[in-house]
Amino acid sequence: MNFEFTETQLAIRDTAKQFAEEVLGSDAAVRDEQEEFPREAVKKLGELGFMGMMVHERYGGAGLDTISYVLAIEEISRIDASCGVIMSVNNSLVCFGIEEWGTEEQKQKYLVPLAQGELLGAFALSEPEAGSDAANQQTRARFDGDCYFLNGTKNFTTNGANADIVLVMAATDKPKGANGISTFIVEKGTPGLSVAKKEKKLGIRSSDTASLVFEDCRVPKSNRVAGEGFGFKFAMMTLDGGRIGIAAQALGIGQASFEAARAYSKQRKAFGSYLSEFQAIQFKLADMATNLEAARLLTLEAAALKDARKRYSTAAACAKLFASRVAVNSALEAIQIHGGYGYIRDFPVERYLRDAKITEIYEGTSEIQRLVIARDLLKE
Numbered sequence: 001m002n003f004e005f006t007e008t009q010l011a012i013r014d015t016a017k018q019f020a021e022e023v024l025g026s027d028a029a030v031r032d033e034q035e036e037f038p039r040e041a042v043k044k045l046g047e048l049g050f051m052g053m054m055v056h057e058r059y060g061g062a063g064l065d066t067i068s069y070v071l072a073i074e075e076i077s078r079i080d081a082s083c084g085v086i087m088s089v090n091n092s093l094v095c096f097g098i099e100e101w102g103t104e105e106q107k108q109k110y111l112v113p114l115a116q117g118e119l120l121g122a123f124a125l126s127e128p129e130a131g132s133d134a135a136n137q138q139t140r141a142r143f144d145g146d147c148y149f150l151n152g153t154k155n156f157t158t159n160g161a162n163a164d165i166v167l168v169m170a171a172t173d174k175p176k177g178a179n180g181i182s183t184f185i186v187e188k189g190t191p192g193l194s195v196a197k198k199e200k201k202l203g204i205r206s207s208d209t210a211s212l213v214f215e216d217c218r219v220p221k222s223n224r225v226a227g228e229g230f231g232f233k234f235a236m237m238t239l240d241g242g243r244i245g246i247a248a249q250a251l252g253i254g255q256a257s258f259e260a261a262r263a264y265s266k267q268r269k270a271f272g273s274y275l276s277e278f279q280a281i282q283f284k285l286a287d288m289a290t291n292l293e294a295a296r297l298l299t300l301e302a303a304a305l306k307d308a309r310k311r312y313s314t315a316a317a318c319a320k321l322f323a324s325r326v327a328v329n330s331a332l333e334a335i336q337i338h339g340g341y342g343y344i345r346d347f348p349v350e351r352y353l354r355d356a357k358i359t360e361i362y363e364g365t366s367e368i369q370r371l372v373i374a375r376d377l378l379k380e
Contacts, residue, residue, distance in 0.1 A: 023044060035205045051095075053072065055111065055115040061115040065303075079256070093241075096238060098111045100238075148172070150184065154168065155211040173229065202357065239363055288333055321369035
């Protein structure tokens with residue numbers, strides 16, 4: 001096995017790190033406090049090619065591999081996990097889905113500006129009664145003439161309030177269940193599409209999470225992605241790649257927690273010695289570093305499988321399951337090492353814990369990841 005990164009991959013990582021530290025780091029805490037969407041930062045990410053990293057160059061993307069993407073997401077999320085998830089959704093869910101299954105017309109009209117950061121995308125699958133039970137779609141799409149009319153509600157839509165286009169899963173033939181779901185590209189400003197509510201969240205507060213309502217929302221047939229009934233498969237296969245992005249986001253949060261804890265332990269004294277001189281603290285740091293490295297290797301393995309166009313569903317589930325738990329545990333340990341200071345907003349570790357928790361929930365809860373893994377283990 002080759003554990004060496006290429007010069008291009010290292011350059012991408014370093015560029016992301018520099019951008020995160022110099023541009024995002026100055027106001028990440030303020031934006032979190034004010035729940036302010038990082039519009040200018042997202043625009044600059046697009047200019048750097050980070051909003052369409054894996055999209056082919058003929059469609060305006062950077063034409064990079066998934067490993068480069070993982071390295072970039074980790075560095076961005078290490079400083080600002082909110083920007084990390086905005087970037088992840090646009091890359092992993094929206095751009096990937098359109099490039100893989102969209103028509104040439106859809107790619108030219110939507111994928112090119114998405115990849116260049118001129119448009120922002122969202123992915124609307126979850127509903128009030130369809131979270132982990134994603135096949136239970138209540139949003140309907142009725143075909144009439146040359147258009148579909150969408151009716152229903154989507155919730156927990158990342159980028160929902162700021163997106164220019166939304167990939168929407170809706171039932172076109174409800175009795176068929178999962179085989180009766182289709183995917184549609186819906187443009188911002190389409191009559192019948194409205195933002196019902198922007199959620200007030202525990203973490204990743206400067207990214208927006210919104211509920212969307214569709215009321216006889218007219219979508220041309222040309223905006224259906226692939227054939228009728230392909231929507232559930234579209235969502236599940238797209239989410240496989242999305243889980244790699246969320247694993248990388250979790251890595252960034254975990255790494256930030258570790259670095260903050262290590263730095264604090266070398267500055268803070270107790271009983272006449274630095275915290276870093278106590279074995280109890282050393283063991284915490286050692287466990288954090290070991291778990292982070294294990295999570296990183298799982299994530300890179302899933303990315304490498306995807307790049308090789310091999311089956312990577314289970315590897316992505318393993319990576320997300322483990323990396324998200326490592327992120328939460330690393331943040332908890334960082335707070336513990338900080339003591340009382342870790343519980344107040346003068347220090348960043350409380351934000352890391354708030355940001356980390358969502359990685360165990362969105363794009364498939366940890367329980368769903370275990371189901372994916374278990375089914376693969378037991379299929380023979």
